[in-house]
Structures are given as structure tokens and as C-alpha cells.
Amino acid sequence: MSDLTILLTELNDWLKDQGLEIELIVIGAYALHLHGISSRMTMDIDTLNRVEHPKVISKIIEIGEKYGLPEWLNSQAQGLILPVDFFDRTICSTMLSNIVLKYASRVDLIKLKIAAYYYRHTYEPKDLDDLKLLEISANELVLGIDFLLQSHAPEQSKFKKDFISNVKVVHSKLKELLLG
Amino acid sequence: MDNFINKFNYLGAAFGVSTQIKEYVDLEEFFLEATLYFEIDSRTKQAILNWCAKYAILLSPSKIRRLSVQIKYNNDSLDFIVQFLLANNYVKHNWSILIKRKIKIVINFQENFKKYLKSNTFIIKNVPEIRYRAEGRSQVIADILAFTEKKRFKSLYELAKNIHSPRNRVNETFRQLQFFGII
Numbered sequence: 001m002s003d004l005t006i007l008l009t010e011l012n013d014w015l016k017d018q019g020l021e022i023e024l025i026v027i028g029a030y031a032l033h034l035h036g037i038s039s040r041m042t043m044d045i046d047t048l049n050r051v052e053h054p055k056v057i058s059k060i061i062e063i064g065e066k067y068g069l070p071e072w073l074n075s076q077a078q079g080l081i082l083p084v085d086f087f088d089r090t091i092c093s094t095m096l097s098n099i100v101l102k103y104a105s106r107v108d109l110i111k112l113k114i115a116a117y118y119y120r121h122t123y124e125p126k127d128l129d130d131l132k133l134l135e136i137s138a139n140e141l142v143l144g145i146d147f148l149l150q151s152h153a154p155e156q157s158k159f160k161k162d163f164i165s166n167v168k169v170v171h172s173k174l175k176e177l178l179l180g
Numbered sequence: 181m182d183n184f185i186n187k188f189n190y191l192g193a194a195f196g197v198s199t200q201i202k203e204y205v206d207l208e209e210f211f212l213e214a215t216l217y218f219e220i221d222s223r224t225k226q227a228i229l230n231w232c233a234k235y236a237i238l239l240s241p242s243k244i245r246r247l248s249v250q251i252k253y254n255n256d257s258l259d260f261i262v263q264f265l266l267a268n269n270y271v272k273h274n275w276s277i278l279i280k281r282k283i284k285i286v287i288n289f290q291e292n293f294k295k296y297l298k299s300n301t302f303i304i305k306n307v308p309e310i311r312y313r314a315e316g317r318s319q320v321i322a323d324i325l326a327f328t329e330k331k332r333f334k335s336l337y338e339l340a341k342n343i344h345s346p347r348n349r350v351n352e353t354f355r356q357l358q359f360f361g362i363i
Contacts (some may be wrong), residue, residue: 001198003189003195003196006197007197008287021259034330039228041195041223041224042195042196043194043195043223043227043295043296044194044295065299065302066193067197067198067298067302068192068198068298068302068303068306069194069196069197069297069299070294070299070302071194071295088183117357122224122288123290124221124288124290125222126221126222126226128221128222129221129222137282154219
């Protein structure tokens with residue numbers, strides 16, 4: 001069990017007592033954990049949606065303070081470019097009664113991680129670490145690259161050419177690093 | 181690895197819930213141990229660098245040097261971390277006693293204590309090893325206070341051995357703390 005599940009369970013128990021329910025749509029390292037891909041290095045739960053209920057927000061802060069983890073549940077991923085039909089493919093976990101815990105499918109996690117790698121690989125190696133943990137296939141790598149090309153391409157054609165050639169470089173780099 | 185992560189979590193990494201460690205955790209020993217896991221993955225590396233950036237100011241470089249002949253550590257990582265800390269002014273010049281080989285520091289360091297580390301309030305409340313140092317006490321006083329808060333000991337020799345400090349200084353400091361009724 002990831003340590004963060006302890007905090008989520010505590011939040012769930014409180015929600016149950018209060019007769020409240022929330023939905024969380026999870027991506028990132030915690031979603032990897034929910035897929036059974038174990039890494040102890042999960043620092044926070046990244047969600048695509050924001051909790052709006054003031055009482056619930058206070059409780060989330062209170063739990064964070066109790067464990068010294070102020071950013072344990074955050075919605076910084078809000079506004080991310082998502083693969084088409086992303087929400088139709090999310091998986092719903094049944095581990096908590098009062099938190100509808102949905103998380104990205106494996107293929108969508110790979111697509112998002114490849115996009116993140118494209119933007120951050122010069123300064124943030126954690127995306128490569130996660131892609132290695134996912135043990136992706138050549139086909140999945142192509143799906144990720146296609147997502148990047150289709151959803152992230154700049155509108156103006158003068159930038160498009162550079163973008164495509166940069167994606168090609170990233171594709172070969174990932175091929176070498178992940179598939180050998 | 182699990183043992184290291186438990187210690188790291190206890191001392192302030194935000195890798196999850198802290199396990200209360202009943203044993204005294206020596207900060208300088210932990211610092212050297214961290215060099216062994218520095219290259220394990222990028223999150224650990226960033227967390228170690230953030231921890232060092234925040235807490236290295238509380239550590240004693242001379243104690244680290246003394247310990248480095250007794251315990252296992254990674255020389256390259258130690259060189260890297262120390263020179264990173266010096267280059268970014270996280271520590272004073274006295275840390276240069278730990279440098280064995282000058283290297284060029286190229287790293288994408290993201291200082292983000294909120295993301296990688298537990299909050300100050302939590303650490304000061306729960307980690308006496310850090311609390312006494314953060315209060316400005318000397319390394320020997322802080323370690324004696326943290327050790328005695330957690331464990332009993334049979335002799336001052338045993339205490340000195342456990343906090344990796346010279347016996348004469350431990351004797352003297354312990355007696356002073358006892359004389360003023362602090363312990």
C-alpha cells in the first residue's frame with residue numbers, strides 16, 4: 001500500500017462520517033501505483049479536478065498538516081491537454097466508499113508521460129523513470145508519439161516543422177532509452 | 181533501500197507517512213548514507229538535494245569527515261553534493277574540507293521544499309534530532325539531548341559512541357547539561 005493511501009483512507013473515513021462524497025481523477029505517479037506499478041517515491045496525488053466543498057478542502061489541509069505533507073493532494077494537473085476520450089477510459093477504483101477514485105488508463109498514462117517527457121526532459125528526468133517503470137512496448141511508444149503530434153502541434157505552420165522534427169528526435173531518444 | 185527511505189521520511193522527505201523511529205538517528209551518518217542512494221532515481225535525487233539544501237546548514241562537516249572513515253558512502257556523490265551545496269551558498273566554506281576531487285556541477289536542481297520535504301512544523305514537532313540543532317544548539321549538545329530523549333544508555337562511553345562524538349567533549353557537555361538540570 002502506498003503511504004498516500006493512508007491519507008486518502010483517512011479522508012474517506014471522514015467523508016463517510018459527514019455523509020459526503022467526492023470524485024478524484026488521478027494521473028501521475030499515484031495512478032501508476034493504482035495500476036500496481038510500485039514505486040515508493042510518490043510524493044503527491046495529482047488530480048485533474050479540483051475539490052470545491054470548503055469543508056472538504058479544510059479536511060484535506062488538516063490531514064496534510066497532520067502528516068507534514070501540505071501538498072499531498074493537488075490539482076496542479078488541471079488544464080492539461082488530454083488524449084481524446086480520456087474520461088471514457090478512466091478506471092474506477094473500488095477501494096474507497098466515499099471517494100470515487102478514477103485513474104488514467106495505462107495507454108493514457110503513457111501518452112501523458114511521453115508528452116511530459118517531451119516538454120521537461122532537459123530538466124526533469126522523473127518522466128523517463130516512470131516510463132521505464134511502465135515497461136512500454138514499441139507500439140505504445142508510437143501511440144504516445146502520435147498523441148504528441150496530434151494534440152500538441154502548434155497551430156501556426158511556421159512552428160510546426162520544428163515541432164515535428166523535435167518530436168522525431170524525442171521519439172528516437174525514447175526508443176533507444178526504453179526499447180534498447 | 182527500505183530502511184533508508186524510512187529514515188529519510190522520518191527526517192523530512194515527503195515520500196509518504198513518517199514512521200516514528202524509536203532509535204536515535206544520527207544526521208551526519210544519514211547524510212553519508214544518502215550518498216549511496218543519490219543516483220537511484222530522479223525523485224530521490226531531487227529529494228536528497230532539497231533535504232541537503234534545507235538541512236545541511238545544521239550538520240557538522242568535521243563530524244561528517246570523522247564518520248567518513250568509519251562508514252560506507254559514495255565518494256563521487258559526496259563530492260557532488262558538497263560542491264553543489266557550496267556553489268549554491270547553502271553551506272559555509274568550512275564544508276570544503278569534505279571535497280576530495282573538484283568537479284563541474286551540472287544539474288537541474290529544483291528547489292521546492294514544499295513538494296519534496298515535510299513541513300517545518302511537523303519536523304520540529306516530531307524529530308528531536310533536527311529540532312535541537314535548529315534551535316541553535318551545538319552539534320554535541322543537540323545530539324546528547326536527542327539521544328537521551330529517545331534512549332537510555334549505560335555509560336558516557338556508550339553515549340559518545342552512539343552520537344559519534346569525541347568522548348571528552350561528550351563527558352564535559354553531558355556534565356554541564358546535568359549540572360544545570362537540563363537532563
